[in-house]
Amino acid sequence: MRRAAAEPDRARARVAELDGGGAAAPERLHETGRAGHVLGFLLRRHALPVAVVHGEDELPDAGDRCYGPPRCLTPEQVRAGADALTALSPGALVDGVDPAELAAAVALPAGWTEEDAPHLASGHYRALADFLRTAARYRQAVLVWTE
Template sequence: MSMLGTYVRLSPAELERILGDPAWAREFVDELLDAEPGDARCHSTDKAWDAVRFLTRRAGFPVDVVHGEQAVPWDEDWGYGPPRYLTPDQVRTAAEVLAATEGGRLTAGVGPADLAREQVYPAMIWERGEPLDNVVLHYEALRPFFREAAEAGDAVLVWIS
């Protein structure tokens, strides 16, 4: 089974309700995820999430765009633990740093051997020497996702499933 990074944009009112009602949260998010493919409110970094985490931490990003900054106040497991979230202010900060950091710049000087050495998931592809092209594609797709969330004043819920 693969571990996938998942993101959902939420209005401040939706975030407030989610934080207080985990049963509604799961139902609401599942409806969003089941909507038409390509819904601008949902995004996935697929299996590239851990490489994106490694690279953004290495670059000193001020916001954790992979795991979120705040824990939800409930314990419901959505795959590999409960989701976390970024507030609208943190989404704006993330959007700014993402806009200023192109994927090629983020991966400069880093190769598959570096990711294998750091045991970045999924380690077997880095051990095989696969290039970081897929990671760059997923990272580049995060940039407009966060930009649009910031423009709308949205929060972002994130989790690994």
């Protein structure tokens, strides 16, 4: 985990290698892309037990990566996050969200409109939930860094 945090390009190359040199296997790498801040905002509204988008514990001596140091989720935290996401449907994630409030709270990704943001975020949410469920099934820790 620490080595991957210290050498993110090497970590990504290793994931691609494990996938046969193609695109990274979805069970080994998940990118929220520019939807990360939107998902973080939406998930905080539901008081999840784990910060699944931005991670929990900082990795010591890992350095800073644009938006702070890399963080991790232990296998137990991954399980808690996966269970929480399983209990929260994509519809419930965005239920009652005022699109204007969302747009005021976080910078929407390029091409997203206020009206479309909740719907687009729910698609990214499904992919994140699937990734965490797979990691939990294999009792994997998750390394989180934001670029």
